[in-house]
Amino acid sequence: MPWWFWMLLTGALAAVSLAVVGFLLYSIVKKGLNVMGSVEQWATDYSEKMEQAQQVSYLTVEKTSKPAIFTPLNEAVSDYELGKKERKIDRATRRYQRRQTLGQPQRVDDIRINAQKGAL
Numbered sequence: 768m769p770w771w772f773w774m775l776l777t778g779a780l781a782a783v784s785l786a787v788v789g790f791l792l793y794s795i796v797k798k799g800l801n802v803m804g805s806v807e808q809w810a811t812d813y814s815e816k817m818e819q820a821q822q823v824s825y826l827t828v829e830k831t832s833k834p835a836i837f838t839p840l841n842e843a844v845s846d847y848e849l850g851k852k853e854r855k856i857d858r859a860t861r862r863y864q865r866r867q868t869l870g871q872p873q874r875v876d877d878i879r880i881n882a883q884k885g886a887l
Contacts, residue, residue, distance in 0.1 A: 856880055 835843065859880040866873055 856884060860884065 838846075859874075859877045863873060863877040863881045866877075
């Protein structure tokens with residue numbers, strides 16, 4: 768084959784390769800701009816909802832707390848254990864009520880905890 772054919776073939780392959788790379792870059796940029804637009808819309812919606820939520824004053828919870836770094840270890844452990852017991856009782860109560868509503872058999876521990884709490 769003549770030398771000019773190889774030059775023409777190389778040029779054509781290079782042009783096709785550049786066209787493919789250009790198309791891929793264009794599609795990536797287009798998708799990126801679409802994502803940026805949807806993120807902007809989401810952020811706008813989120814900020815509007817947050818402003819509406821902050822305007823509702825009855826939902827604000829005023830809780831005084833101190834930095835945990837200054838809490839003595841024994842006090843922190845006892846607070847955690849107390850909260851752990853409360854969470855366990857709350858879970859058992861919810862589970863008891865849910866199973867009572869669905870007509871399912873109860874766990875013996877749930878019945879005992881609810882009987883002690885006076886929920887039965």
